[in-house]
Amino acid sequence: MERGGAASPWPRGRRKPARAACRDPRGPYTGPSLRPEGPTAEKHPVSTPASSSALRISASQGTARHELFFFNYFRLGQAAVYTALAFRPEHMNWPALPEPVFARLFALAYLLAALVLVARTRRTLHRPVLIVSIGLSLDIVAALLALVLMHDVRMGVAMMLAVNIATGALLLPFRLSMFFAALATLGMLGHSFFDLAIVDVSDREFAEYGLFGAAYFACASLCYVLGRNIRASEALAEQRGIDLANLSQVNELIIRRMKTGVLLVDEGNRIHQLNESAWMLMGNPSADQRDLGTLAPELSRRLYHWRTSGKLDESATMLADGTPEVVPRFTRLAPNDDSHVLIFLDDTSLVSRRAEELTLSSLGRLSASIAHEIRNPLAAIHYSAQLLAESTDMNDTDLRMVEIINNHCSRLNEIIENILQLSRRERSRPETLDLGKWVHHFVTEYRQGNDLGLDILRAVSGSEPVAAVADPQHLQQVIWNLVQNALRYGRMPGEPARVMLVARHSEAGIPILEVIDRGPGIPPKVAAQIFEPFFTTHEYGTGLGLYLARQMTEANQAALEYVRVAGGGSCFRISLTPPARTAAAAPMAAQA
Missing domain, CATH: 3.30.565.10 (Histidine kinase-like ATPase, C-terminal domain)
Structure with a gap:
């Protein structure tokens, strides 16, 4: 076996690409993401089937965050209204306050409770059902007390309670929403039965509170359906966002690992992005080198020629000393827009190696078939020569000729074995x-x-x-x-x-x-x-x-x-x- 072959000019190791701009001294740019210059987007985890429940929980928490804030701030405004009515000036006769002291104590207590719930909103986002249930119970009790202590504003109190029940239904399960709607209705109707102070208007109040009860049930049902649809929409939007982020991450990884070099250059010949192959084909430039004219003058000249004439020079060129020759190709990032141009660098050595592999594969199969055909007559010649050498009637000259035949048969058999090994790739059994x-x-x-x-x-x-x-x-x-x-x-x-x-x-x-x-x-x-x-x-x-x-x-x-x-x-x-x-x-x- 004779010596022959060339070592590959590329090292076996591979650089780990930087995820943010200009952080890795070996790779100055932000991976292959072909976006305008700037920090890369944060990675999103790839979604799995097990993450669907967590996704729904995340979406429901996102919905609860906004609605719980609104719920607590509305209660604070409601308590402020009660307080303003309880502390009305003395010269105002409306609303009538049969027990001013109790009315003011009630209003201050409700205002203090509303302030506490607002202050603890962020800490209770992970338990929205419990907090909403406590808040609704407080609102219903406060509404009933307001009906007793401020009877003249019963219509406004009943209407504000409808907002509380509707908002709570956005966050609560259906049965719990119906429970609080029923509790508010029963409280209103019970107040109309036991309010003996105004007997002549009790029938009208009973009818009004019955209508408000029907409104409570309708608002709770409608807002529950609305809240469910909102949560489903947010979950779907979040899932689409994760899928889009995963797809973007996969695309970046594919472009980064491409054998073809990819560059993004603006109209000022400034390099915004490039992948690993382009970085190596351009001679491993440092992080602060982004001017294409300085890094690769020939590539910059071809880009200018393509921009001005529209003609592409397809001849191979070397961008840096010790790098393979490349064939550059150009395309606009957007139609009729020269502000950003994509440059593809095709490594000619990869094409040559691929062509060589195909040639060797074809040649191996052809040589193997020829070798099999040669082997049979070669074995017959070698065997006949061995028999001829055993003859006693041969002189020295004839014996020398037989020896030459045997030597060349052995050499030819060795060549055939090498050719057969070229076509046979036996599987390794380590x-x-x-x-x-x-x-x-x-x-x-x-x-x-x-x-x-x-x-x-x-x-x-x-x-x-x-x-x-x-x-x-x-x-x-x-x-x-x-x-x-x-x-x-x-x-x-x-x-x-x-x-x-x-x-x-x-x-x-x-x-x-x-x-x-x-x-x-x-x-x-x-x-x-x-x-x-x-x-x-x-x-x-x-x-x-x-x-x-x-x-x-x-x-x-x-x-x-x-x-x-x-x-x-x-x-x-x-x-x-x-x-x-x-x-x-x-x-x-x-x-x-």
Whole structure:
């Protein structure tokens, strides 16, 4: 297997995006929300089925807040009216006060109770039913006392009590609303029966109080239905608000994670918003850099050309040193409005990689079908050559020709195996391995199956176990290929190869396997391409070995990279996945 391939220029880590403007020094702008510049909206929790009852409670509390305030303030005004009537000037004869002292004491007591209820309104918002029930009971008792002590204002008292009952019905259950309406009606009718002071008008008062009782029931029923509809409307509006906030949050997350860069630029070439991809494609600008002309002059020039002529330059360009080339596209945020323009930056490297994946997939399937067709005649040629080599009538020249046939058959079979591996992507079956024991077992097994001669292959591991999760068969194949490469190419001219297989932990505690040789190393220009498919520096290579090795490591959630060794030599490093904490105590499989 020969060396070939290029390492990705992008780091594996991903920046956590800032939620508010200019807070993260690595990401200067507020996520991808394409709104005018300003602080981002507060996040709303995603609603769940379990939150429907809480939503109704929240809506009912919101309704109760306004109605309870109105209820208590109306009672305060009602008490102020009673107080003003009780403390009327002496020269006024209306209303008649048979017992002025009791009337004034009653008015002051009712006014004090109303003030207490108003002062404690905010503290009692979580118990509206109890507070309204207490308030209505107080209002009915106060109305009956006012009828006795201020008989001349009986019509006004009865009308104000209707407002109390109607307001209470907005907040109370239906049965409780009907109870207080019945209580007020019975109180009025009872007063008309036992009021013996004005016998000549008792029949008329009885009829009036009966009509007021009917009005109490009608107002209570109507306001109960109205309150129920108000609460349902508020619950629906709040649910719609939460759904809208959730949808906005999902949209922002989608745009933030898009591979395509997105910018929002105003007519003064000032950047208002950009997502993570745009931030990286523009060279990771700092928070205070928002002028497009300063950050990306070529992009600013194309934007001006598009605004003035309407023509789009679709050629690729690089916005900053070390970033991939992009193809910018422009669109107005609103029709016929140039004040804000959306800029989309299409990363050409993503398109190239996708095209490469599609090409390799198609090529793999085609190559596999061809390889299967070649394998049968190749096996026949190889078998015939082996039989021919066993003949006793062949001279040295013929034996040499048979040897050449066998060697090329073996080489061609190796190429076919690599092509078949390119088309076959076997599923990973990870296990927990002790890499220290695994490398010693691998070296022992390799020595038994291969004649090393003067070459040196040794395993190096510490005393502590190095646990990792990987498919033993995949790991065996990858390490075997890397060791084969190291023994073949990692030697100085005229000297035996010296190869080490090292199992250790990185500084961050990640399990690592390294294949290290003391050869001449790989030139930087070649090292940048060794993992690319079909790249090879060997005369008879296929360029698939290291590419397949990296594909297998990535299938095991691992990473394969080339590291140049100081003082000469090469190192192929595999960073594996550590086991989960819950499985740390489980027994580790030490063999492939």
